[in-house]
Amino acid sequence: MKLLHRTALNHLLLAIPLVVIGTVAGHYAVRHAVNDELDEQLQHHAELIAARLATGESELPGEAPDQFVQVLPERSTGIAFQDTLLYNAAEEGVIPWRMVRYPAVGVGGGPATVVIARATVEYEDLVTTVALVIGGLLLLVFLGNFLVDRWLNTRLWRPFHHTLDQLAHFQVDAPRNELPRTGITEFNAMNGTLNAMMAKLQRDFTAQKRFSEQAAHELQTPLAVMQGKLDELIQMPELGELEAGMIEVLYRARERMGRTVQNMLLLARIGNMEYAAAPVDWQALFQDQAALLAGLMERRAVHFQLHVDKRCELRLHPVLAELVVANLLRNAVQHNHEGGSINVRIGSEGFVVTNSGPTLNVDPERLFERFTKGDPSSEGSGLGLSMVKEVCDNAGLRLEYTEAAGVHTVVVHRTR
Amino acid sequence: MKVLLVEDEPELRRSVLAYLHGEGMVVEVARDFPEAMDKTGMFTYDAVLVDITLPKGSGLDVVRQLRTKNPGTGIIIISAKGSLDDKVRGLELGADDYLAKPFHLPELVARLHALVRRKTFNGRQDIVLDELRLVPEDKLVEVHGERVELTGMQFDLLLFLVANKDRVLSRSAIAEHVWGDHAEAMDEHDLLYSHMKNLRKKLTEHGWQDRIKTVYGIGYRFTTT
Structure with missing residues (x-):
């Protein structure tokens, strides 16, 4: 939920009960005041009639459609007010009245009670109107407050949103603008800290990239020298069996070293460099790589099947896509058994590589870690799957490995 | 050159x-x-x-x-x-x-x-070594003027050997040329050996005098002399 929406919601949650309480309380207060006023009038009227009775006058003034006056030959102890419901001809129904009973002395000198009642329908309307006016005013005040607040908040948080926007577009290998100073101390502190952090990230990134390149150069040049000398060496005439054996070992060691260096540098780069994604013809890629591995599959009698449900829409840099497919397929062949099978299924959102093979003695969780090998004596660098993992992580793809009853499944899928 | x-x-x-x-x-x-x-x-x-x-x-x-x-x-x-x-x-x-x-x-x-x-x-240059003729542009191979059907991989292998004729080629150089990064998975199975054998068989079947020599423990050489 957005900060602004959150404050708005809080305002609303506070405003609703306050408006309701305000309206109800207003209603009662007004009603109370009206009743007081009414009681006072009724009492004055009753006093007047009582005075007239005392002088022997029998005519009772004040009869009206909404008021009746009566003198009952009853004794009463004091002035009593009450609400009551009585039939009224004008309204053609039972309506509320306010009534007073006032003790007086009758014309004959006997006990008497003056009863005056006045219909309060008109007053009820007044009370309701006043209460609604109060509620309306409260609402207006809250609404005004809310709007002003909202406007202010939008203005106040603008530098914050600017910062957020800049952060979202931050790229470690692209030039960036310094986050600006604002009029607010807290935002200044935040922007200052972020500026420092981003600057450090970029410095570290550049340093690491430079290190990778230097390491590459420093390692690969001597490797190239070794390779050149070996290629020259085997041209020598009359190499004996012993020499040939040693040279063979040197070749293999050189290759293994070269591969490890190459893969390590690639790993470092996948994490750092921006490899621009592009559409990939996954079907062709799988076919090409399977063709390269065809000899090996044939040798091990591994059956390869490619099934395309739909054109796969995953986007990846071509070099990385090839790396993923090559490593997955090679693994599927290498960790298969004689007469096994490899199935690749391509769908629009990803692909699945399934292969038969002995259960691994490696924890599946560790399978994608660097230098993890199913067979410790294998000449593989142990970096193949970790590179696939690295590529997938960086491209926002989901990579899953599961094994059940000798069937190994690797899924590469778009994350939702 | x-x-x-x-x-x-x-x-x-x-x-x-x-x-x-x-x-x-x-x-x-x-x-x-x-x-x-x-x-x-x-x-x-x-x-x-x-x-x-x-x-x-x-x-x-x-x-x-x-x-x-x-x-x-x-x-x-x-x-x-x-x-x-x-x-x-x-x-x-x-x-x-x-x-x-x-x-x-x-x-x-x-x-x-x-x-x-x-x-x-412009890519149009035949390579002729006695009875063997290669047209790299068309991936075409002829022995005694008769076309030999090679797979893409076999052609690549032959061209690589011919380009380095009279030199000893290590198995790893050949494997890397043919299989690229997959070479590491190949050599343990000695796939190169059978690959080479198939190539020689196809060529000699057409009357080619086998010029591919095995260099013991190291690799192969395409000899012209």
């Missing part, structure tokens, strides 16, 4: 120089950036091999100068940086090929031959 090698590492320079000499190529060397700019500015070469990381400058600038002055010269970048940026930029600047260090010398030779063939003869 006249080749300029721009490389600052002396031992590597010596190896490449010796190997290309052995191929009958005329090779000149440049040890640093100014020397490379001087030589490419003054002379014309069939092909130039350029390292990107050079003392006193960048090989990319050498590529740029070459492209404007001598569009006909073939350019192969040989770089240890292995960075994708460099490869892309190098090819954008007009380099024809890119070879990452460490590389096998026979691979370099094969690429040089292919490049010069492409540049000089």
